Amino acid sequence: MVRKREFTNWIFGRELRDSRILEERPEEDRAKPYVITPLGTRVRRVLFCGVVTQKNSEENMTKVTVSDGTGNFYLSAFNNDFGIRAKEMMDSLEINEQVMVMGRVSTYKNDDKIYFTVNPEIASRIDRTEMEYWRARTQHLARRKIYAIKAAAARQDATPDTLISSGYTASEAEDAFRSLKSYPDYDLQDFEAAILAQMQPAEKESQESAKEFVLNYIKSNDTDGRGCRYEDLLTAAQNASISQNELDVLLNTLGSQGEIFEVSLKRYKVI
Amino acid sequence: MSETVQRVKISDLHAGMQNVDIVGSVVSLQKKELKNDRGESVYYYGILGDETGTISFTAWMFPSTVRSGDTIEIKRASVKEYKGVNRLYVDSNSEVIMRPGETVQVKRSYSQIKIKDISMTQPYVTLEGRISNVKQKELERDGKKTQMYYADLDDDTGRIRVSSFDRPLKEDGFVRIEGAKVSEYNGRFRITIGSRTSVAEIKPSFKVGERVYDIREISSPIGGITVSGFVVSMGEKSGLVIRCSACNQRLDDIHCPDHPEAPISYDIFAYFNIDDGTGNIQCTGGKNVFLKELGFTDEQFTPANKAITRRSVFSGLQEKILGKAIVANGDVSRNQAGLSLRLSSFSHVDEEFVKKLMTHMEADFQ
Numbered sequence: 038m039v040r041k042r043e044f045t046n047w048i049f050g051r052e053l054r055d056s057r058i059l060e061e062r063p064e065e066d067r068a069k070p071y072v073i074t075p076l077g078t079r080v081r082r083v084l085f086c087g088v089v090t091q092k093n094s095e096e097n098m099t100k101v102t103v104s105d106g107t108g109n110f111y112l113s114a115f116n117n118d119f120g121i122r123a124k125e126m127m128d129s130l131e132i133n134e135q136v137m138v139m140g141r142v143s144t145y146k147n148d149d150k151i152y153f154t155v156n157p158e159i160a161s162r163i164d165r166t167e168m169e170y171w172r173a174r175t176q177h178l179a180r181r182k183i184y185a186i187k188a189a190a191a192r193q194d195a196t197p198d199t200l201i202s203s204g205y206t207a208s209e210a211e212d213a214f215r216s217l218k219s220y221p222d223y224d225l226q227d228f229e230a231a232i233l234a235q236m237q238p239a240e241k242e243s244q245e246s247a248k249e250f251v252l253n254y255i256k257s258n259d260t261d262g263r264g265c266r267y268e269d270l271l272t273a274a275q276n277a278s279i280s281q282n283e284l285d286v287l288l289n290t291l292g293s294q295g296e297i298f299e300v301s302l303k304r305y306k307v308i
Numbered sequence: 309m310s311e312t313v314q315r316v317k318i319s320d321l322h323a324g325m326q327n328v329d330i331v332g333s334v335v336s337l338q339k340k341e342l343k344n345d346r347g348e349s350v351y352y353y354g355i356l357g358d359e360t361g362t363i364s365f366t367a368w369m370f371p372s373t374v375r376s377g378d379t380i381e382i383k384r385a386s387v388k389e390y391k392g393v394n395r396l397y398v399d400s401n402s403e404v405i406m407r408p409g410e411t412v413q414v415k416r417s418y419s420q421i422k423i424k425d426i427s428m429t430q431p432y433v434t435l436e437g438r439i440s441n442v443k444q445k446e447l448e449r450d451g452k453k454t455q456m457y458y459a460d461l462d463d464d465t466g467r468i469r470v471s472s473f474d475r476p477l478k479e480d481g482f483v484r485i486e487g488a489k490v491s492e493y494n495g496r497f498r499i500t501i502g503s504r505t506s507v508a509e510i511k512p513s514f515k516v517g518e519r520v521y522d523i524r525e526i527s528s529p530i531g532g533i534t535v536s537g538f539v540v541s542m543g544e545k546s547g548l549v550i551r552c553s554a555c556n557q558r559l560d561d562i563h564c565p566d567h568p569e570a571p572i573s574y575d576i577f578a579y580f581n582i583d584d585g586t587g588n589i590q591c592t593g594g595k596n597v598f599l600k601e602l603g604f605t606d607e608q609f610t611p612a613n614k615a616i617t618r619r620s621v622f623s624g625l626q627e628k629i630l631g632k633a634i635v636a637n638g639d640v641s642r643n644q645a646g647l648s649l650r651l652s653s654f655s656h657v658d659e660e661f662v663k664k665l666m667t668h669m670e671a672d673f674q
């Protein structure tokens with residue numbers, strides 16, 4: 038029971054969907070290959086939550102599609118020694134139910150495109166709060182990775198050690214450089230906007246007013262014509278109960294929506 | 309590289325120094341075996357002290373005759389920074405010489421740390437925290453009576469057990485303990501207040517509250533922490549435990565071999581893994597933790613209740629816990645298999661916890 042478990046990645050459907058690379062491995066290695074995602078994550082076992090959108094139950098195989106709002110996970114379980122319990126769990130799921138699934142990613146390549154399916158080990162019905170919990174943690178983990186990738190890209194002399202000394206874990210640092218190497222042109226802004234769009238209506242509302250606040254502040258505080266300073270904006274935002282985290286997200290979103298642009302480092306103008 | 313040998317005191321060591329010649333007393337010494345693709349290797353680590361302070365060292369080779377307390381001379385060592393702390397490196401170029409006749413008075417250096425940062429590499433530390441659960445016991449040592457005080461010490465990062473010789477500990481008092489000795493006992497850390505330790509009451513500069521950890525942040529056996537995650541597996545031997553009411557022994561059968569006439573009693577033991585996306589940890593818990601979740605009171609959970617079977621308890625636990633997101637509170641302990649969390653309580657993830665977690669996580673980006 039106490040053997041070391043394989044690491045389980047909590048990831049969004051979008052991160053898996055955008056993956057294009059399988060880790061190379063020795064010919065004789067029969068194990069499933071690791072998927073290298075755009076965030077540099079090495080993925081073989083995943084855990085995700087979402088809503089059942091499709092189900093196709095047959096005697097030998099059950100297929101279920103689960104959507105987390107950013108993308109789909111395609112599950113399949115077989116009626117064999119390894120899959121029978123998973124198949125039973127999946128057979129009991131209904132369309133529109135919220136589920137948590139942990140499973141292993143299978144890949145197959147066709148015409149240079151990679152397709153992913155998940156072979157579930159556990160599938161369990163969850164409530165809205167559990168879904169929120171998963172989403173909050175997964176967003177957080179993804180955002181830490183995005184920040185690490187940006188930090189790795191920002192400086193020519195950045196190394197895994199410099200990232201670790203600024204607070205990232207060893208695996209986040211490793212993943213960041215793997216991402217830069219494997220997906221140099223990946224649109225992180227767009228990815229971040231997609232995963233943060235997954236919010237509750239109430240949050241969206243306060244998000245709207247925070248957005249107005251930020252836009253107005255940038256407009257009226259471009260004091261020297263070279264753009265509003267990030268530091269000034271941060272102070273004002275914090276006084277208005279907008280955390281630095283929220284501010285950074287907003288700046289990102291506003292940037293990708295073309296409402297503002299970063300004139301120079303940490304200087305913003307409204308378009 | 310300079311060939312001049314520098315005989316130095318520990319307090320004068322700084323990162324980047326090479327060819328250091330140092331005489332000191334071995335405060336602690338441990339051997340570690342490493343296994344990797346290239347085979348097995350051994351290295352030594354410990355703490356060296358002199359009259360100016362102490363420093364951690366790492367050695368790829370070390371005379372097997374050296375014991376804790378011995379005075380040694382190390383020639384041609386180097387000093388590098390590791391995780392923000394200076395460390396003395398003894399490599400193939402270095403030489404370790406026993407100095408049997410000499411004694412070195414080690415100045416204990418007590419760096420002040422948080423409970424989460426306690427490790428066996430720092431044998432004496434200074435901690436600040438709140439004392440609680442004080443218990444007193446009289447001990448006979450060498451024919452002399454000693455008052456022992458046992459308590460928990462809490463700071464904003466965790467909890468640790470404290471034993472104090474003769475020095476009373478005040479319930480709910482905040483104290484600064486300088487020069488507490490760290491030890492590991494039954495897989496848990498504890499600190500001891502001895503004759504050379506000083507204890508002073510303080511005004512705390514921190515708050516003792518819920519200490520929420522990511523699983524990957526847990527690296528040592530500290531107590532009083534909170535983690536969350538989805539329960540991703542449950543041990544097959546979890547469930548109903550039958551005990552002898554006379555000796556409390558766990559029974560496979562319904563009769564105790566030593567007390568065949570004694571009635572049996574019911575208990576629960578469950579073990580499972582939780583995963584929070586940063587890692588996973590094994591959790592264990594007993595009747596006090598799970599009974600309510602299963603919908604029983606203590607009075608109902610007895611052999612007289614025929615609805616209770618091994619199967620019903622196991623499937624009850626599985627239904628209530630497996631695949632669910634939970635918040636677990638407890639103490640981390642270390643065993644051969646690694647770290648595990650012994651639960652003192654658990655609950656299901658609720659709105660309030662998600663909010664709290666988001667605040668905690670946001671602190672990462674501040």
Ligand SMILES: [Zn+2]
Nearest residue numbers: 552555564567
């Ligand atoms: Zn007995």
